[in-house]
Amino acid sequence: MRSQQGAIVCRSLTKAYDGRTVVDDVSFEVAAGTITGFVGANGAGKTTTMRMLLGLVAPTSGIALVDGRPYRELASPRRRVGAVVDGPGAHPGHSARLHLSVLATASGLPGRRVDEVLDLVELTEHAGRRVGGFSMGMLQRLAIAGALLGDPGVLILDEPANGLDPPGILWMRDLLRGLAADGRALLVSSHLLAELAEVADRVLIIDRGRLLADEPLDQLLDGTRVVEMRCADAAAMLRAVTARDLRADLEDDFLVIHGMSAREAGELAVAQGAGPVHWLTERTSTFEEVYFRLAGPQVDPREAS
Ligand SMILES: Nc1ncnc2c1ncn2[C@@H]1O[C@H](COP(=O)(O)OP(=O)(O)OP(=O)(O)O)[C@@H](O)[C@H]1O
Numbered sequence: 001m002r003s004q005q006g007a008i009v010c011r012s013l014t015k016a017y018d019g020r021t022v023v024d025d026v027s028f029e030v031a032a033g034t035i036t037g038f039v040g041a042n043g044a045g046k047t048t049t050m051r052m053l054l055g056l057v058a059p060t061s062g063i064a065l066v067d068g069r070p071y072r073e074l075a076s077p078r079r080r081v082g083a084v085v086d087g088p089g090a091h092p093g094h095s096a097r098l099h100l101s102v103l104a105t106a107s108g109l110p111g112r113r114v115d116e117v118l119d120l121v122e123l124t125e126h127a128g129r130r131v132g133g134f135s136m137g138m139l140q141r142l143a144i145a146g147a148l149l150g151d152p153g154v155l156i157l158d159e160p161a162n163g164l165d166p167p168g169i170l171w172m173r174d175l176l177r178g179l180a181a182d183g184r185a186l187l188v189s190s191h192l193l194a195e196l197a198e199v200a201d202r203v204l205i206i207d208r209g210r211l212l213a214d215e216p217l218d219q220l221l222d223g224t225r226v227v228e229m230r231c232a233d234a235a236a237m238l239r240a241v242t243a244r245d246l247r248a249d250l251e252d253d254f255l256v257i258h259g260m261s262a263r264e265a266g267e268l269a270v271a272q273g274a275g276p277v278h279w280l281t282e283r284t285s286t287f288e289e290v291y292f293r294l295a296g297p298q299v300d301p302r303e304a305s
Contacts, residue, residue, distance in 0.1 A: 082147030092132030136163025
């Protein structure tokens with residue numbers, strides 16, 4: 001196991017462009033050996049936060065530390081932190097192997113790492129091909145290979161599953177879990193909320209620059225009960241539920257009620273004369289429901305499938 005030195009720390013991190021605050025007083029930590037998911041709608045501030053951690057954008061105020069230091073003060077930064085923020089940044093005429101060799105040489109890393117990381121991202125058989133002909137998924141793998149070249153203890157990955165097909169997504173999931181199991185600290189952003197729920201230990205939810213949640217995944221999902229119900233008079237049931245200040249969504253005759261047990265819902269339906277009840281089931285909130293409850297209705301659910 002690696003030591004705690006792999007941690008990522010942001011304290012009161014703030015960025016304003018032309019007087020518009022796009023990252024607003026954001027504080028969080030990522031411990032070694034864990035994956036923190038970073039979720040937010042388009043323009044929420046994920047990439048800007050990551051770019052500040054990587055020394056690519058200067059904070060307006062606050063601090064962003066990797067291994068206890070600002071990125072620009074790290075000795076051998078590629079050995080400390082690997083990042084995927086803007087794809088692999090490879091010359092389209094270069095082969096995957098040449099691209100990684102150039103990166104390794106520029107960063108003083110041993111050439112043998114090139115074949116090791118190509119193998120790790122399962123690109124060995126394409127290593128001699130021109131990057132210009134790569135699919136989105138292959139480019140993502142190449143970007144990850146570049147991030148892993150220095151065998152860093154910290155990984156900052158902006159939408160790493162972008163462009164991957166379903167087998168690629170499964171592969172990515174296993175890779176991320178394995179990297180964390182080796183003791184690395186991972187900060188991983190995604191629009192694919194369900195995908196993050198599969199790998200993250202902790203979840204940050206950011207909305208319009210502000211952190212809305214920083215919680216262990218289990219806690220985030222266990223917070224509320226949800227009842228799904230079909231009954232003869234769903235509109236009457238909806239009125240009864242909202243009169244109790246609980247949230248409910250009605251689509252045709254299908255009701256989703258937040259914060260109530262199945263037993264309570266069944267009894268309420270009887271008391272309100274909304275029955276008979278045709279269907280009643282209780283579950284915990286989905287990650288999407290938690291996200292939209294916290295982020296509010298201004299976020300279009302279609303953008304965060
Ligand atoms: N260099 C810049 N100059 C001005 N505004 C910027 C700059 N970079 C980012 N922004 C703005 O900051 C806000 C946050 O952008 P950011 O890219 O961090 O969001 P994001 O959560 O990563 O979104 P996405 O999921 O779409 O990548 C956006 O409104 C964006 O337009």
